[in-house]
Amino acid sequence: MVWDWLPTYAFRFVEGFWITIQLFSMSLFFGFMLAIPIGLAQVTGPKWLGLIARGYCTLFRGTPLLIQLWLLYYGLGSIFPHFPALRESMFWPILIAAFPYAVVAFSLSVAAYEGHVMAGAFRSVPKNELEAGRAFGMSRFTLLWRIWLPRALQNVLPTLAGEAVLTLKSVPLASTITVFGVYGVGSIVRQDTYLVYEPLLFVAFIYLCLTGILVYLFGWLERRVPSESMK
Amino acid sequence: MEFISNTIQLLYEWGPNFWRGTMATLQIAIGSYLLGIFIGTCAATGKIYGGRSLRFSLGIYTTLIRAVPELVLILLIYYAGSTLVNIVLEGLGFSPIDISGVAAGIIVIGIVQGAYQTEVIRGALIAIPKHETDAGIAFGMSRFKVFRRISFPAMLPLALPGMANLWMICTKETALLAVVGFEELALVTKQAAGKTRMFLEAFTVAMIIYLCITLASNVVFKLVEKRTTRGHPKLDR
Numbered sequence: 001m002v003w004d005w006l007p008t009y010a011f012r013f014v015e016g017f018w019i020t021i022q023l024f025s026m027s028l029f030f031g032f033m034l035a036i037p038i039g040l041a042q043v044t045g046p047k048w049l050g051l052i053a054r055g056y057c058t059l060f061r062g063t064p065l066l067i068q069l070w071l072l073y074y075g076l077g078s079i080f081p082h083f084p085a086l087r088e089s090m091f092w093p094i095l096i097a098a099f100p101y102a103v104v105a106f107s108l109s110v111a112a113y114e115g116h117v118m119a120g121a122f123r124s125v126p127k128n129e130l131e132a133g134r135a136f137g138m139s140r141f142t143l144l145w146r147i148w149l150p151r152a153l154q155n156v157l158p159t160l161a162g163e164a165v166l167t168l169k170s171v172p173l174a175s176t177i178t179v180f181g182v183y184g185v186g187s188i189v190r191q192d193t194y195l196v197y198e199p200l201l202f203v204a205f206i207y208l209c210l211t212g213i214l215v216y217l218f219g220w221l222e223r224r225v226p227s228e229s230m231k
Numbered sequence: 232m233e234f235i236s237n238t239i240q241l242l243y244e245w246g247p248n249f250w251r252g253t254m255a256t257l258q259i260a261i262g263s264y265l266l267g268i269f270i271g272t273c274a275a276t277g278k279i280y281g282g283r284s285l286r287f288s289l290g291i292y293t294t295l296i297r298a299v300p301e302l303v304l305i306l307l308i309y310y311a312g313s314t315l316v317n318i319v320l321e322g323l324g325f326s327p328i329d330i331s332g333v334a335a336g337i338i339v340i341g342i343v344q345g346a347y348q349t350e351v352i353r354g355a356l357i358a359i360p361k362h363e364t365d366a367g368i369a370f371g372m373s374r375f376k377v378f379r380r381i382s383f384p385a386m387l388p389l390a391l392p393g394m395a396n397l398w399m400i401c402t403k404e405t406a407l408l409a410v411v412g413f414e415e416l417a418l419v420t421k422q423a424a425g426k427t428r429m430f431l432e433a434f435t436v437a438m439i440i441y442l443c444i445t446l447a448s449n450v451v452f453k454l455v456e457k458r459t460t461r462g463h464p465k466l467d468r
Contacts (some may be wrong), residue, residue, distance in 0.1 A: 058442075058445075058446075059438075059442060061399070061445075062399070062441065062442045062445030062446065063403070063437075063438045063441040063442055063445070064403040064404075064406035064407075064417065064441060065403070066406045066407065066409065066410075066417055067406060067417060067420070067434055067437050067438055067441060068438070070417075070420075070421065070424075070430075070434050071430075071431070071434035071435065071437075071438060074424060074430040074434065075430045075431035075434045075435070076431070077430075078428070078430045078431065079431060165297075165298075168300075169298075169299070169300040169301065170300070170301075171300070172300045172302040172303065173302065173407075176410060183300065183302065183303065186303075196310050197307070197310065197311070200303055200306055200307050200310075201307070203300075203303055204299045204300075204303050204304075204307065207298065207299050207300055207303065208295070208298050208299060211298040211299075212298070
């Protein structure tokens with residue numbers, strides 16, 4: 001085992017680490033924000049909206065994230081330059097950077113997986129609790145914010161933790177569209193030094209720590225939320 | 232409209248390549264899924280009935296595999312595996328070989344799948360009432376026979392939802408092999424897109440193919456579920 005490359009690349013690994021964290025937390029946040037309406041649409045609301053939401057979940061859960069990422073980055077990315085208006089607009093720098101595409105692709109994927117989970121979670125909340133809220137004269141939004149969402153989340157926190165770990169582990173895919181997180185820096189080291197195992201093991205170790213921290217954080221959150229089995 | 236005519240042209244020129252890629256993807260997916268079930272069954276029984284050191288090492292296997300990104304694992308297993316095989320071959324006096332794409336893909340993804348299958352199958356095995364296996368032992372069945380005749384069929388309906396989920400993950404995971412350079416659907420698509428510059432069309436075709444695989448598998452698993460749960464009381468959903 002040769003580790004003398006580590007100090008040379010330490011700074012790049014820190015940069016990569018920061019990109020990994022950013023990509024992960026941004027896609028988890030935006031994905032979850034999207035997942036709530038996607039879940040709700042399947043449980044209440046007009047039938048056609050529910051069908052669209054279900055179709056969305058099926059499409060994004062049924063195809064590999066890698067293909068979605070490439071479709072967005074290479075596919076859409078190759079169309080934008082055909083619009084001169086876009087080229088001169090202020091959004092152009094965002095449209096030619098790879099990172100925003102990664103965030104959008106990851107968020108859409110997270111939204112599909114968690115939207116599916118949230119649909120089940122919203123459905124599992126007993127009807128009479130929602131009726132009780134309505135009887136107190138709560139508006140629809142208050143009802144959602146105070147009763148429906150918290151009660152739904154309580155039941156699916158472990159599932160959401162699992163989904164979050166899966167999202168974290170798919171972050172290396174972004175290196176295929178030149179977003180170099182920890183994994184991307186690891187492959188740069190591999191190309192530069194011709195070492196095979198050491199950079200990979202180092203990347204695996206970092207991800208192991210990150211997964212450990214994530215699982216711990218979710219465990220802490222679960223303990224703070226009173227659950228039905230703890231009665 | 233231009234999109235549709237482009238897609239037709241793309242399919243006309245690259246159709247056979249897409250077909251070969253799809254077949255490679257299906258081969259790797261089915262092979263690694265079966266290998267995963269085999270590893271999972273062995274590891275699950277080891278985790279339940281095995282001694283302390285066996286349980287400990289199996290615990291490390293499942294934890295490590297499930298905590299490290301698949302892409303890293305695929306590279307690690309691929310390089311380590313091919314190096315190992317060549318060391319053995321050289322030791323035996325043969326010349327080193329280049330391991331074939333499909334076999335390597337099956338082994339690499341199968342080992343990853345095995346860790347997830349272990350947990351699914353272990354959970355299902357634990358849930359079987361003990362008196363059912365005790366009855367088998369009382370009839371003088373060997374341990375293996377008890378497993379084959381009682382535990383395994385009794386476990387299937389419980390494990391099936393998890394196993395169906397893992398099949399979906401398995402088909403999607405094969406796409407990661409494109410990063411290592413295996414000629415499967417994702418890589419073929421990328422090559423077609425790069426050659427023809429029809430990026431949007433090519434990746435849309437790939438999305439549709441993967442979606443068809445998923446939808447068809449959904450139907451198959453519904454049928455299998457119906458068969459394995461026959462005679463079971465219907466659950467209210």
